[in-house]
Amino acid sequence: MILIDKTWFIGRKLTINIYSRHGSLLLPKNSILNxxxxxxxxxxxxELNREDTRLVTEFIVEETVSEARAIYEKIHNRKEQLSNSRIRRLVVPKIRELCANHRFSDVIVELRKKDNYTYRHCVGIAVLSYLAGKWLGLKEDELQDLAVSGLLHDIGKIKIPDSILNKPGGLSANEYAVIKLHTHYGYEMIRGLPGTTERQALVALQHHEREDGSGYPFGLTGDRIAPFSKIVAVADVFHTMLSERVYKKPVPLYQVFRELYQRAFRLFDPSVVRCLIFNLMSKMIGDSVLLSDGQVARIIMLHPDDLINPLVEAEGQFYDLRRSELKIVNFVANPLRKAE
Incomplete structure (x- = not known):
């Protein structure tokens, strides 16, 4: 008898047809195994091989990335007059599915891959923005507009030369000035789509603005930045830090949490940052982390007043990291490990 690792294969999708020894079809390609x-x-x-299956999440992410690419190309080439409602129908069901029925770690593993980065990044922002908006209490109609805003936030970059967008080294002052123009381009392009709102267009214009006025294109502060723009700004930085690019290495997940949390009261809306980190960190309760002294501990409880220094337990000893010299270095069973 050939044993199959059910805990690994269950819930994965077949990439091939499976036939019996006599040539009859037992399971068709794309079957979700149970x-x-x-x-x-x-x-x-x-006996199945690992390469005979893929995560269902991977399929949905790839479909959504392909859809995002098609949407960007249609808008750029003006081959089809896309509307807000049309884009909603194309991508929001997939965004909602990824947010509701898949492990966040699996979704992020797929969204941080290097291939098709521009479109993968935009899908990542749509997912993170939808989640943050949901946790902040937005209504479904607002969430759908927010997801489309996240998807299209970088649409203006299709007018920026690839030689600048994908430059491995640092940008010159002139090149950086060209990059910043994508916010203006995106604003005008989204305003030209039927059914889109001003707040959706403002996301493209304002997602690089910062609470302290250090952002661009206008150096806006505080309440002068629209709420949708504040949410997408946090999602944008979160996903950018996690992702590998030609000019940067990916940042470990816990370091992303820590850096965003520390910047919350200067660069970003603290309510958005706290909401996102609290809900994502809550999903990590019970996970193992590496402490600064080399011990492996489990996250036991979050502290509302200090989300990145939780209560942990190591070999029966509890540590309140708010009051300890020990700190978390990273997750041990890192949920953002490389895809298998």
């Missing part, structure tokens, strides 16, 4: 399927294969003496 106990019954695995028992069937076992009864036929068929």
């Amino acid at each position: 106990d019954r399927h695995l028992a069937l294969l076992e009864s036929h003496g068929i």
